Amino acid sequence: MIWRIVMGTKIDAVGLSTPGFFRRGSIDMEIKAAKDCLKSAQLDQNLLGIIINSGIYRDRHVAEPAIATFIQRAIGANEVVTGDRSSFSFDLTNGGCGMLTGMMVVDGFLQSGTIDHGMVVTADTDPVPGESLGYGFTPAAAAVLLSRGEDGAGFLHFKAETEARFIDDLQSKLEWRQHKRKMGNFLVMSQAERYAGACAQFALENLDAFLKETSLKMKDIDLIIPSQSPTGFLGELKKKKGMEEKLVDVTDKLENVHTAGVGFALERSMSSGRFAAAKNCLFLTVGAGITVSLALYRNPQ
Missing domain, CATH: 3.40.47.10 (Thiolase/Chalcone synthase)
Structure with a gap:
């Protein structure tokens, strides 16, 4: 879409x-x-x-x-x-x-x-x-x-896609169980080892499609505001040539920030002046599912 x-x-x-x-x-x-x-x-x-x-x-x-x-x-x-x-x-x-x-x-x-x-x-x-x-x-x-x-100027394009093959790789559920001699409903979470890599691969596949749909090339993107989770996701993205210098990474301060990660990355880029200096800013987010959402934000020049 x-x-x-x-x-x-x-x-x-x-x-x-x-x-x-x-x-x-x-x-x-x-x-x-x-x-x-x-x-x-x-x-x-x-x-x-x-x-x-x-x-x-x-x-x-x-x-x-x-x-x-x-x-x-x-x-x-x-x-x-x-x-x-x-x-x-x-x-x-x-x-x-x-x-x-x-x-x-x-x-x-x-x-x-x-x-x-x-x-x-x-x-x-x-x-x-x-x-x-x-x-x-x-x-x-x-x-x-x-x-x-x-x-x-501003948000000009949005795109969202879902890949269901890895739907069980990140799980979060309430279970009735015993823990430390206590019975109750416990939040139980688990992440498969391959999950971060799968998120990055699906994100990059959709990034390529997004760039074609918007008639842009990777060299036209000046800044990338990404999800800061799951653990390992940013590391996988940085393996792609030309990505690392454009990514905003706040995990040095917030190691595994979840839904607020986009906000923290955005604020850091704004306070440093990187956001205003960038003509084309790409928002690249991933969630369980796997779901990928992208957006193009253009600053007036």
Whole structure:
């Protein structure tokens, strides 16, 4: 699948959060990231037309109500609907591709003229510490604020594909079992040795197809914002000639950050000036399935 857009959606700000003394859960971290994102853009929270949460591993496995509604209330976005102004909040999960998938959905609302501003927020943390086996993601949260951009700039193309052959290579499930003399529901996670390589191979195959569809060559891509997980994924990507110098890798600070990895890589590239200096920026994300999501972001030159 590929979407072709003339007027792009622009990134206005990024907010990040990691655990603090009074901020340990996924929801607290997301609230902090969302508030910092709004502050950075100097935007009134009541102007947010849509709020999407794409985190997977939430406090105590909360599924309902949507985590996005907690965030909306905490930041005070249109708690009281007045006139035709409101905020629509919901959860949308797609593994490591979730944040980019959320941006694609916000893009659709912006292009339709339904909203003027949207935000994607995500976080992962060990849902119940002491009741998980194999959980290894670094706790972190990120928020991205989006608005309608100029013709020929911003997000111009999105693409998503799925490969089901490796569907069992990354597993995460709740099991009733005994652990350390305690019976209960435990989060059990496992990753096959071949999984990172398979993710990289599928990502690169779709990258080649994406470049053809957008009439670009690899030399035209100035910067790559990739998923920071699964473990080993970035190392596999760096084996491809010409990739390493373009990739933004934050695993030196956050060893195995999951859904928030895209946000952390984006913020690092923005704060260093690499993002603004790049004409063509490629977002390249992978998730369980295997699912690959790509997007082309063009900065005005």
